[in-house]
Amino acid sequence: MQVTIYQMRRNGMEIARELLGDEARHIGELRLGVFEDGDRRRLMKAARLQQENGEVIMELVDVQVDAIKASRMVIKGIERRQTERGVVEFAQAWLCVQAGTPLLGTSRERFFKSSGGTQH
Structure with missing residues (x-):
């Protein structure tokens, strides 16, 4: 599935929801499954964001789905x-x-939208 990912934590600390849109976006193909962990020589549940050529951009291990709503x-x-x-x-x-x-x-976009102002 092609997705845009926002990381919701920085160094383990939660990022405020209203600031998530300000964070870097990572785009690629999301793969959820059981993969071999080369470092620890075991199988693991993981989520991987990959480029079209299969290169892994980001990875989460011991992953679990927390919430699903519509297209998110x-x-x-x-x-x-x-x-x-x-x-x-x-x-x-x-x-x-x-x-x-x-x-x-x-x-910034939310500020200008809520204030009725225009962006420059």
Whole structure:
């Protein structure tokens, strides 16, 4: 399924819902399933966002679907990230918006819409 993903946490800390539209968007093919974890040599439930060529852009492990509504879905899991201190793991949630449906508005767009002003 082609989706746009908004990460709902930064370094394990929740991002306020009204600011999610300001966060970077990641676009690709969403794959949910059981995959082999090469680092730990075990099978794992995971969500992967992939490019058309199959390259993995982002991944959540030990994933579970938290909510589904119309063309949106929230999935939660563990994000692994390589740092100068080694691999770290954070709680993460993704808001997945199906391709072709409206994306989240930015705080700037919402401000101008609610104030009736025009953007420059």
